[in-house]
Amino acid sequence: MKEISLNILDIAENSVKAGASLTEILLTEKDRKLTLEIRDNGCGMSEEILRGVTDPFYTTRTTRKVGMGLPLLKLAAEQTGGTMEITSVSEADDPVNHGTAVTAVFYEDHLDFTPLGDVISSIVTLIQGHPDTDFYFRHSMEDNTVELDTRELRTVLEGVPLNSYEVIKWIEDYLKEQYDGPHEE
Numbered sequence: 001m002k003e004i005s006l007n008i009l010d011i012a013e014n015s016v017k018a019g020a021s022l023t024e025i026l027l028t029e030k031d032r033k034l035t036l037e038i039r040d041n042g043c044g045m046s047e048e049i050l051r052g053v054t055d056p057f058y059t060t061r062t063t064r065k066v067g068m069g070l071p072l073l074k075l076a077a078e079q080t081g082g083t084m085e086i087t088s089v090s091e092a093d094d095p096v097n098h099g100t101a102v103t104a105v106f107y108e109d110h111l112d113f114t115p116l117g118d119v120i121s122s123i124v125t126l127i128q129g130h131p132d133t134d135f136y137f138r139h140s141m142e143d144n145t146v147e148l149d150t151r152e153l154r155t156v157l158e159g160v161p162l163n164s165y166e167v168i169k170w171i172e173d174y175l176k177e178q179y180d181g182p183h184e185e
Helices: 004-017 047-052 069-079 119-129 150-157 165-180
Strands: 024-028 033-040 085-089 100-107 134-140 146-150
Touching: 004 024, 004 033, 004 069, 004 100, 004 119, 024 119, 069 085, 069 100, 100 119, 119 134, 119 165, 134 150, 146 150, 146 165
Parallel strands: 024 134
Antiparallel strands: 024 033, 033 100, 085 100, 134 146
């Protein structure tokens, strides 16, 4: 994928399809290193499925025979000298504490570093497409932190759908404002 934000969109979509009620998207930039963590409380994966998810010719989909999201993320991270790790606990193994976590580490000063891209659009698209799912987004940088939690929005909005035009526009503007906001010197 041309941008890490598209990987975020792909993996978070998989979280929703896995029945997650909460997906956390955490970006941390420190010392020229970008760490992406996506954690969910979806149904999780069995050990057999977990072993195969980074193989591009393995997929649980019935509409096509390849699944490229995680293999491409792994390749993008490893091309920079980084790593990718996936942990998962299936709902069958633990009915209470189940879900999946994907962690990818990228070295930003490497020639093959994939740009982060339009992460705001990815987050807005996820919320707009899945208004009943909660998303927690945090992007920690050396001089700024951008954060959004749809659970907090729901308490304030009292029943107003998150995918209404006004709310989506507010979310987009709120994230842009935080990215453009004050930075510590």
